[in-house]
Amino acid sequence: MLLNTYPLAASRDMVFRSKETTMQSSVSVMVYSLSGLDRLNEENVAAAMAVVEETGLSRILVTDEAGRVLYDTRETGGAVGSYVFFSEIVQALMGYDASSCIYQNGAFRSRASSPVLYQNRIIGAVYAYEYDTEQAALLEGLQSNLLKLSAMIGVVVLALSLILSVALTKKIGRLLTAIRQVREGAYSHRADIGGHDEIAQIGEEFNSLTDRLQTTENARRRFVSDASHELKTPLAAIRLLSDSILQTEDIDPSTTREFVMDIGQEAERLSRITEDLLRLTRLDSGVLDAPTEVDVLPVLEQVMRMMGLVAQEKGVEMTYDAAEGCVVQATRDEIHQVIYNLVDNAVKYSAGGAVQVSLGIEGGQVALAVADNGPGIPEADLPRIFERFYRVDKARSRAAGGTGLGLSIVSDTVRRRGGTVEAVNRPQGGIVFTVCWPLAEGSVTV
Numbered sequence: 403m404l405l406n407t408y409p410l411a412a413s414r415d416m417v418f419r420s421k422e423t424t425m426q427s428s429v430s431v432m433v434y435s436l437s438g439l440d441r442l443n444e445e446n447v448a449a450a451m452a453v454v455e456e457t458g459l460s461r462i463l464v465t466d467e468a469g470r471v472l473y474d475t476r477e478t479g480g481a482v483g484s485y486v487f488f489s490e491i492v493q494a495l496m497g498y499d500a501s502s503c504i505y506q507n508g509a510f511r512s513r514a515s516s517p518v519l520y521q522n523r524i525i526g527a528v529y530a531y532e533y534d535t536e537q538a539a540l541l542e543g544l545q546s547n548l549l550k551l552s553a554m555i556g557v558v559v560l561a562l563s564l565i566l567s568v569a570l571t572k573k574i575g576r577l578l579t580a581i582r583q584v585r586e587g588a589y590s591h592r593a594d595i596g597g598h599d600e601i602a603q604i605g606e607e608f609n610s611l612t613d614r615l616q617t618t619e620n621a622r623r624r625f626v627s628d629a630s631h632e633l634k635t636p637l638a639a640i641r642l643l644s645d646s647i648l649q650t651e652d653i654d655p656s657t658t659r660e661f662v663m664d665i666g667q668e669a670e671r672l673s674r675i676t677e678d679l680l681r682l683t684r685l686d687s688g689v690l691d692a693p694t695e696v697d698v699l700p701v702l703e704q705v706m707r708m709m710g711l712v713a714q715e716k717g718v719e720m721t722y723d724a725a726e727g728c729v730v731q732a733t734r735d736e737i738h739q740v741i742y743n744l745v746d747n748a749v750k751y752s753a754g755g756a757v758q759v760s761l762g763i764e765g766g767q768v769a770l771a772v773a774d775n776g777p778g779i780p781e782a783d784l785p786r787i788f789e790r791f792y793r794v795d796k797a798r799s800r801a802a803g804g805t806g807l808g809l810s811i812v813s814d815t816v817r818r819r820g821g822t823v824e825a826v827n828r829p830q831g832g833i834v835f836t837v838c839w840p841l842a843e844g845s846v847t848v
């Protein structure tokens with residue numbers, strides 16, 4: 403639209419303006435050649451006009467002051483002798499210059515007129531008319547060229563937008579399919595979108611989101627199956643033992659007592675597992691008790707006192723060395739749980755050995771290390787020991803009353819408070835677990 407209308411209107415305007423000025427100046431030349439005459443009549447006008455150069459105008463009229471034509475360049479059907487009252491002539495006879503130009507039926511029609519004066523008296527008028535098809539043809543050529551050009555541009559723009567929209571909708575379609583597939587549970591499905599544009603970036607973000615979703619979903623499934631397996635084992639034992647008591651006739655009281663004790667142990671294991679599971683679920687839900695400043699030393703001392711008897715029974719020698727001022731932002735219960743689980747494991751897995759616990763401040767952090775000289779953990783298993791239900795030696799762990807959840811609880815509890823935990827095998831045998839918590843602000847560094 404712009405290409406077609408604006409340039410055309412602008413060039414037409416330009417032609418109009420130039421036509422009006424040239425017409426006006428041609429008329430002025432003729433008026434000049436008539437100046438000096440005190441009256442106009444056919445003879446003196448014809449004589450004066452004879453010296454005017456060929457102007458290329460279609461028609462020139464000269465009238466007297468009453469509007470009667472004295473001179474007409476039209477060879478056939480000239481208006482000499484008759485009165486003409488073209489609006490331009492009327493205007494000129496009233497003393498005004500007049501000019502107009504219109505474009506009509508493929509031609510520029512320009513008109514101009516001026517009064518002829520003698521001593522400030524109007525003695526006649528000069529009127530010129532031009533019919534120009536040449537410039538009009540040029541303008542029409544321009545118009546048709548512009549039309550072709552805009553048609554071409556229109557086709558190109560249409561084709562390009564079609565290609566672009568097809569490409570875009572294709573990509574969005576692929577993304578939508580991927581989203582729907584994943585929504586239906588196909589977590590392994592990935593959006594395959596090439597290129598580097600924003601949609602491709604959304605696709606990549608979606609894929610990494612799906613990766614995480616798949617990892618979480620796998621972990622959840624594994625956790626549910628592990629948990630049901632862990633719960634099934636003691637339940638099956640309880641059923642077997644109770645069936646044996648019921649179905650064995652004349653069972654002697656000592657055997658019954660033994661079986662009931664076993665049932666009690668299995669029930670205890672069940673309650674330990676459910677307790678640990680509940681603790682992990684609470685950690686997962688992210689609802690934490692408000693932290694307070696907890697001094698780790700008294701908690702450590704309490705755990706050492708608690709574990710003293712168990713260690714003695716297992717022939718484990720327990721020692722600890724601790725610095726004061728180890729204050730962290732957590733709850734007392736959390737700190738107790740962490741230290742208890744680590745020391746319990748160390749005593750459990752290093753029967754007849756030694757367990758050393760140390761507590762201090764290192765690099766602005768509270769560091770707790772629990773070392774033993776037991777069998778340690780094979781390097782291949784180390785990265786997985788903080789996973790839920792992961793055990794290096796299942797039979798041994800069960801026999802020792804483990805649930806396989808202790809280290810997960812330690813790692814989750816510590817991480818929730820901005821800390822870290824790591825396990826490293828000692829060169830002399832055994833393993834050392836190191837927990838680091840950020841030192842509570844405002845506590846004195848010793």
Ligand code: ADP
Binds near residue numbers: 748793794799804808
């Ligand atoms: P569990 O209840 O079985 O002890 P944990 O999560 O506390 O579960 O520990 C996971 C596994 O890591 C244990 O089954 C055991 O194989 C291994 N482990 C943990 N602590 C020690 C340790 N001090 N020495 C050797 N192995 C250990």
